[in-house]
Amino acid sequence: MPEEGIDLSPPSQLLISFEIAHLSTLFVSEGVTKFWLTGGEPTPLASFRQNGLRELCVATNGIFLPRMLDPMLEAGLTGINLSMDTLDPFQFETMTRKTSKGLEGVMKSIDRILQMKELQVNDDRITVDRELLDLIEYAVKRKKAKHAGMTELASMNRPLIFIGV
Numbered sequence: 034m035p036e037e038g039i040d041l042s043p044p045s046q047l048l049i050s051f052e053i054a055h056l057s058t059l060f061v062s063e064g065v066t067k068f069w070l071t072g073g074e075p076t077p078l079a080s081f082r083q084n085g086l087r088e089l090c091v092a093t094n095g096i097f098l099p100r101m102l103d104p105m106l107e108a109g110l111t112g113i114n115l116s117m118d119t120l121d122p123f124q125f126e127t128m129t130r131k132t133s134k135g136l137e138g139v140m141k142s143i144d145r146i147l148q149m150k151e152l153q154v155n156d157d158r159i160t161v162d163r164e165l166l167d168l169i170e171y172a173v174k175r176k177k178a179k180h181a182g183m184t185e186l187a188s189m190n191r192p193l194i195f196i197g198v
Contacts, residue, residue: 054080061085082109090114096129099138102145113146120167
């Protein structure tokens with residue numbers, strides 16, 4: 034996150050919850066069974082699954098998980114795609130402009146999520162090179178990974194680690 038922040042889309046250009054719920058109903062009527070919400074820490078609502086949608090998932094960097102995990106679970110969340118850039122408190126604070134306490138909250142939320150059998154978790158991480166081993170160690174210690182792989186994102190010149198559970 035740049036120090037000066039980023040330009041956010043004006044609310045008039047964003048879908049409101051009612052519109053997202055309506056879209057999910059339309060998608061389900063056409064045979065869609067899985068709905069992914071991404072961008073800007075989207076918050077799933079219970080109304081998104083009232084139409085027979087089988088899977089409701091979000092992609093997140095985890096910053097709002099400590100505050101939003103319970104409401105998302107109550108809404109019927111079935112999956113999370115988690116992307117973190119660092120496990121180092123100083124680096125986390127530098128990158129997110131959140132205090133290192135924020136990283137503690139994210140890590141506690143991740144541990145809680147990994148204990149939930151009914152929630153599918155994809156733990157995809159883009160890292161800085163020096164933290165690659167820390168991230169692998171973090172995943173291995175939890176003994177949740179069923180498969181892992183690594184590739185390079187040429188455009189970003191960074192390794193990408195896939196850890197699936």
